[in-house]
Amino acid sequence: MRLDELLSALDRNPDYRGQVVYAAPVPPHAPEYAEIALRPRVAAALDRRGTRLYRHQAEAIEALRAGRDVVITTPTASGKTLAFHVPTLEWLSDDPTATALYLYPLKALANDQLEKLSTLDEECGAHLLPSTYDGDTPQQKRAGIRRSARVVLTNPHALHQYLPWHHQWARLFANLKLVVLDEAHHYRGVGGGNVAELLARLSRIVKHYGAQPQFVVSSASIANPKDFARALTGRDAVSVSKDGSARGPRSVVFWDPMADPSSSITRQAATLLSFLTDQGMQTICFARSRVMAERIASTAKRDSATDAIQSYRAGYLAHERRELEADLRDGRLRGVVSTSALESGIDIGGLDAAILVGFPGSLLSAWQQAGRAGRGSRPSLVIYIPYEDPLDRYFLRDPERFLSYAGERLVLPRRTLRHRAGHLACAAAELPLRPEEIGAEDGEAATALRESGLLADTPSGAIYRGLRRAHEAFPLEEMAGETVRLVCDGRTLETMDPVRARRDAFPGAVLLHRGETYVVRALDLTEGVATAEREDVDYSTQGLRTSAVEILSAEATALSGASHVARGRVCVTESFVGYKTIHDNRSVSVHPLALPPHVYQTDGVWATFRDIPQEIEAAELLGALHGAEHALISMAPLLVLCDAADVAGVSMPLHPQTGAPTILLYDGIEDGAGLAEVLFGEWSRLAAAAHAMVSRCSCDDGCPACLLSPRCGSQNQPLSKPGAIRILALSAPASRKEGT
């Protein structure tokens, strides 16, 4: 359906209230093919499939053939996987002993890719004997896989456990040609730092066995592919980011649910879903939680002429998921409502339309979701429905920002002492650490390990001598500082760091885990356990944070407009004083919390304003700074991949250490996650985006779509919208005031 037809069909719909505020046609692009010589069997297999290589795939293949590493960041459905499957197929059929290792962030993704790779393997007769190997691999199959699989698909947690058993994998490691990190955008923040350390350990072992594999990093589109690949693998990679695949015309519709205040967002999404399926468009709708997905699906099913609308969730059994996925591919299922579980990886074919209910936290995710609509050169439709959140609604006012997405930055934190010590202990348990393998920056960690009796020096090198296996004494999540377990019915659902535990897992908190809602009953910080129960609730909760921040050291300074910006180490005293329950985007009630304050060190970035314009009166100054702080935090996810809740802040008319009016933002995790560093480098753009967001909001005194923060521990008091706009203008260089 063409965009104008759709819009006029909408106009004729009696339920339509003029919610479409912007509708942009995105022009199609024709496929750009490239002819490169392939091994006959691979070429024949691709011919039989009717597959021709796109230019970006050929570029990646040629770079790999030239011995380079590759980071490939073309969009969803552009055929990234073929770009590394082809070299795998060719190299492994040229050399019958050669092997490859594929790492996936999640087991489900590895399983899905195993099927595709197996099919390709059969078609080419390359005898890759691909196999997954992880916690789910049956005991009786393990030895056989170690003996003969030539492509092993696993995940970082499993690799962490298996590295010390390297002698059992000697064949795989000694013949390793290619290491593939697929869906690598999952490796961000502290967890990503862990993966980088793990890869360094892998490289060390592979080197011990005499192999020199090349690395492929495959990720959703991001702003800094080369830097990210280097941070992850420690090696330089050729970046392949320009999409050469065919894409049909795409329309992106920005839908303002506030245009119909009588109807909830869920209701409007359901109406749209049934409308589109009735127009014959196969549609996927993304919701934040499973409860919401089910509500949208059942409402849409009731309204729609078709029965073929379902919800999809991560918790389904494998065969149920497979059926649903097949029904989607075959077109039997006309509408599906999913949590982010279907965002990427799983093959469901291309649909006609995607509805995004709420901004999924990053443009990276938003475009992964949008990418589910569109198949080859057929037209597709994306409808974006924002919540009443500053960043969500910002895109209604600045749709180009959404449309011209070039990717957020993906950063890994600087290595903490804990990371170094933990991975050093594991490395020493894998092979004795020779003195030259302990870098200057590891010295302190190595000393601490020696002093605690975990490392001992011998003529063979430093060896690990703990009572427990190093890989059990140092689980990956603990090195990432995740010392609190979220437990339901005796089962650990996930682990989190103590800052996040206080923020998201306080008694009474509603937590989302794989789309399901859980209510936390107790939080024991000494034992590191949050106890939760599975419960379908239709509200969410928000912890209210207050903090005091002491600056420990400034490591860099810069000028941004008329403000001074600095970054450095800070000490945070953080309290969660209470929490709000939120129903249908409206705050329903506030409850007090009695959690002890938490003191920790992290990275901060702060702006000081020495010349406050006269228009801002002294009494208004705090409200101006406070409002600007909220706006800056809301916009942070535009620049660096993070959750707005990962960044916290304080503002003061006179900071005792800077001696000036100050706004300070910090990484809300012990030791930092690398966010403050990016925000420091991008401060002018951040301030300009915040300025544009606030000044374009039509409210008078600040509203939930600009200045009001659901997380504010001081009840959003005081706030001054005109003051905030002036403060942000001070920090945004003149040429950038109208957005970036």
Add this chain to the structure above:
Amino acid sequence: MRNDRLAGWLAGRAAPQEPSQEAKNLLGVPDKASEEVVLSGVQEPGSPDTLTFESETPFDLRFPAVDLLQASVVRMLHLLYGIGACRSEQLRRQGYETLADLTTHPQWGEGARALLGTWGSTWDAEAVFRTLRTWLPASDPLLLAALGLVPRERILFFDLETLGLSNAPIFLIATARLTDRALLVRQDLATSLAGERSLLTRFGRDLEKATALVSYNGKAFDWTLLRERSAYYSQSLSPVEIHADLLYHVRRRFAGLLPDVHLGTIEKNVLGVRRANDLPSSLVPSFYSMYLETGSPAPLRPILDHNRQDIESLALLLRALLGEATDAA
């Protein structure tokens, strides 16, 4: 994270637990470095970080007579690929009593000739074991009796002491060999963590002179660990074809008769061994750590005694189990 906090974080996952005061009193191990205890081990040339202790105990071990063993093995027609219980019975009724008889059978003759050919006229122990292991359960008494095919000086008993539960450094390897009338025990002790590598090298050399291994839970634990630790030092252990893990036989033989299958329980109830002031296995790592920290050899004495008793009991256990195997053969 500052350094003191890192130390706190590490402390939780670090050092072995201190032995309790009672345990120390019981063993008469002084707290401080002591001058009273002198270890009379021998230092091997070229390995400054190890000490070796040798002892010889009179020990009489009789294997079932080889001809008896052979007589019972050749009657096992099902050792031939393709022959099950039913077909064995059928063949027997047709007059094919032994594998030797089968060599003339029109259908099975070729297989029988090939099988007996791999064993050779003198019955090569490794070849016979390969066959028996394929068709018999690991706990079959015949597998023990078949140790009689191995020249007795090529049977190697072994037992390890380590610094932890899994993947921890090995600091003591005991091996034992049989002579006609005695058991020769050798204990190689690492006097610092640097000695582990030499222990493994030496054990590797022992393996070259061994055709069969005897251990207690050695298949799952000791052998796996030896391989892992050798790989850690970029060494390899040449595999030994025959490994009799007595734990399997104990499990089968004493199922339901004993509260558990710990070696100590077997000693008390089956072998009649009484240990005086024995160091419990669970304290071995902490005693060795105590030695590493203080430099005093005092905690090593009880470890060496404990370990020597372990390997002597292993030999006694084999004798006890063989008594039964002889009946079977």
